[in-house]
Amino acid sequence: MENPSFLHPQYESLSRAEIEALQTERLQKTLQQCMKSPFYRKRFEENHISPRDIRSLGDMSKIPFTTKQDLRDNYPFGLSTVPLSEVVRLHSSSGTTGKPTVILHTKRDIEQWADAVARCLYMVGLRPGDVFQNTSGYGMFTGGLGFQYGAERLGLLTVPAAAGNTKRQIKFITDFGTTAIHAIPSYAGRLYEVMSEMGIDPRRDTRLKTLVIGAEPHSEEQRRRIETMLGVKAYNSFGMSEMCGPGVAFECPEQNGMHIWEDYYIVEIVDPVTLEPVPDGEVGELVLTTVNREAMPLLRYRTRDLTRILPGDCPCGRHHKRLDRMKGRSDDMMILKGVNIFPIQIETILMQFPELGNEYLITLTNEDANDLMTVEVELKEFSDDYPKLQALTKEITRQLKDEILVTPQVRLVPKGSIPVTDGKAVRVRDLRKTLI
């Protein structure tokens, strides 16, 4: 099959100069569109700027940032740039970190979003004939409908299984000959475990070959584990409700960072403290401007996700920039004894031990003025070889200390004793009391 026209191959294969020309043109249109929203009109007036002041991408820094707080303060429709009669769908964020926010979509927005997701799935080799099972929650969570529309647009046979009921998911996989799955990383591990309990070998008993994993941070080690367990190739997928949902950035078959679709988004990485741009290759906060959206364009939106732009060209030939694996959100960062630590650093170490399972939980407590970190991690298999377990605990502790510069208390726990949720995994519990 030729690359179908709705995937806009002409955009996918743009050179850098062409990408920037297209972004400049689309940015102008977006700025005009933003002036239809009371929020942006006021923001521009307060900052004494007008769309005319933004002539090139180099002028981006004159545009004020938009934050999640702005979305909350103007909840629900304050950032809309079209009459509500033109809006065909709204998604509301899960509100895991506070008051909910709303994103609005016109019919065209929904179509463009479906095209972006279809482009991602096509890029990793999915074609009509493939059976695509989506284990995301449907409803407000954009991973459900986002992948549904994209996969249908591509002509895949879709199985909208939705979240939960793992045994039923597995029955769908075997009965319908599922070849591709979308799952969050923690759930991919769970699928494997329940398959093993049911005596199902994914390589022998299923047609699975592709996994799309995203929605939560995960390490390269975790990806490789999942690939080996399920006998698939797993592609990292990044999206967020404010940017529609899935389809923002996606790995190509090279699996070396996620191409961000720059015909949809202008990408900047800024220092989260000074808010000044950092050079390509350095880690900072991802800031995105939508340039292809009608109902609710967002200018310089601070995602709070920390990542970097990978320098150099991708051997696949696409020139859209590549985002490195997400390091986490700025609010995931733990500060312990003055050291900044991300859960993903801990996961990277744990996943290198074949004796360990996939689940872990980090608990922070304090005694007197002393911060303590406990890392509970499950063993893959039961063992009562205490000297061996002791040596293993010691080695994990040593490697963690090397990485995070703090000595955690490591506890090996039996498989199944760390609580799992249907949604995004909870990796950190902060039980520290504020000391007066």
Ligand code: ADP
């Ligand atoms: P919520 O903000 O309530 O979790 P979203 O579904 O919009 O709702 O979640 C988007 C967030 O999920 C992103 O901002 C990012 O922190 C995280 N995320 C999404 N995809 C990935 C990914 N591939 N790797 C790491 N984190 C991701």
Ligand code: ZN
């Ligand atoms: Zn590539």
